[in-house]
Amino acid sequence: MRTVDPAKREAKRRAILDAAAGCFAMKGFEKTTTAEICRAAGISTGSLFHYFPNKRAVFVGIFEQDADETAALLAAAGDIEDPWESVLHVVVQVSEQLLHPVAAKLVLEVAAQCSRDADLARLIQGNDRALRDGLTRLVTRAVDAGRIDPGLPPRTVASWLVALVDAPLSRVILEPDLDPAAELAVMKELIARFLRPVLAIPAPAAGRVADTGEISPG
Secondary structure: OOOOOHHHHHHHHHHHHHHHHHHHHHHHHHHOOOHHHHHHHHHHHHHHHHHHOOOOHHHHHHHHHHHHHHHHHHHHHHHOOOHHHHHHHHHHHHHHHHHHHHHHHHHHHHHHOOOOOHHHHHHHHHHHHHHHHHHHHHHHHHOOOOOOOOOHHHHHHHHHHHHHOOOHHHHHHHOOOOOOHHHHHHHHHHHHHOOOOOOOOOOOOOEEOOOOOOOOOO
């Protein structure tokens, strides 16, 4: 009996999903055909149905794979010694993916499909919740380490980080010449300024504070 190498099967499955993602991003779910996915993946129709029963299963598989990748990303971030760097690592990695034109168009397409596919909507909501939950844990660790302002609720911070990551999606569509590296640099600086701990200003031991804010003798 012929045995199937699990690693090779998974690699082939991922290759099909990657090819299909490009097709769905270019033409949308409704207009993309299984024949086009097969051509993009370099496989026969029979081979496609060996991995996926229908076109919808291919589309859903893209976002199931996304859930697995997010889980792996969060797990890897948890192993980073510096809590602040662990938060930035997740934000940057997710942002880099979403700043890619194919990913941006795919996100818009899945949003449209979720309006008429309740099961898909639950999957996407679960993916979003998993990212928020993971970021909340990382932010909490950074707060405990004194790396993030303790006055900010970790869950709220995580929600705003996800919103900040999602924000460039429309810009990627409207500004094809957008420089991802430059955008990420600004995003990291904005996050640092927003989340860094606020240092208390000690009261002067003697003297008075002038209108300029400087300590004057006397």
